[in-house]
Amino acid sequence: MRRCPLCAASTTALYHRDRRRDYYQCATCKLVFVPPAQHLSAAAExxxxxxxxxxxxxxxxxxxxxxxxxxxxxxxxxxxxxxxFGSGPGPTLSVMFAEQGYPMAIYDPFYAPDASALAQMFDFITATEVVEHLSQPGQVLTQLVAQLAPGGYLGVMTKRVTSPEAFARWHYISDPTHISFFSQETFRWWAQKNTLAVEFPGPDTVILRKSLSPIAMPSEKH
Structure with missing residues (x-):
């Protein structure tokens, strides 16, 4: 059984196949993903x-x-x-925010693996050109939202899936480190599932906002 790495649903179907890899789509959240057996090793990545x-x-x-x-x-x-998050070998976005007076922390599993950054709360988190590299995007995104203060923002940059026809000739899938591909529908599904507001400032950007207070559950009547 092939489970979706974002929502863990098991209803997935082949979306595209090229000479190197297979790409499956989840029927629930619409994520397109490469199966784990075809991922690079950490060293090759x-x-x-x-x-x-x-x-x-x-x-x-x-x-x-x-x-x-x-x-x-x-x-x-x-x-x-x-x-x-996922600041890479030449952290730049953190520098841009710091220049505007915002204190920044960075984390990258290869270049800045300071786990203490994953145990703190933040008012905003950025992940630019990161989510397409994640083998467990559901786990990572859930962790990041948990680190946001109420009303905090998660800003993501990644190119989005639009159609099977466009996917077949998409340069983005030729990068062997790209294994998880989101569409606007996927982000909307995930935002709703996690009670986040979502907006799309551009074709490859999304900003998610955590609610200011926990959603009150209706009390049970006995």
Whole structure:
């Protein structure tokens, strides 16, 4: 039985197949994913990331990150504290927020594996070009939302699935480290399941907001 790595449902069907990998889609949350047997080893995955040349001094990279940075910055209250999750070999988004006066922590399993960052609460968390690399996106996203203060924001950047036809010729699936592919429908499903408000500032960005107070459950009448 092939379980969805986002919602754990077992109703999945082949969505696409190319020369290297298979891609399945979950009938419940619509996530498209590569089965675990076809994932890279951790060493091979890191070797791919080591090729990245991202840096806070690269104005083009800053402009790219601006697609999430700009709409998220507009929502943040003064002194909001943030975490850049999956900061990569050249942390940049954290530098951009720090330049605007927001204290930042970073975490990356390969380049900044400081587990203490995963035991703190934050007013906002960013994950840019991260979720498509996750073998267990449901587990990771649940963990990140748990680290958000009430009313806090989770800002995600990832390219989105639109149709099987577009998927078949999509450059995004040629990266061997990309194994989880979200659509707008997937994000809406996940937001509703976790009582989050969701908006899509751009074609590859999503901002999720945690409710200010726990949802009160109706009391049982005896």
């Amino acid at each position: 890191k070797a791919e990331y080591d090729k990245h040349q991202n840096s806070p001094h690269d104005t083009g990279y800053r402009r790219f990150l601006g697609r999430l940075f700009t709409p998220l910055l507009a929502k943040l209250p003064a002194n909001a504290r943030g975490l850049d």
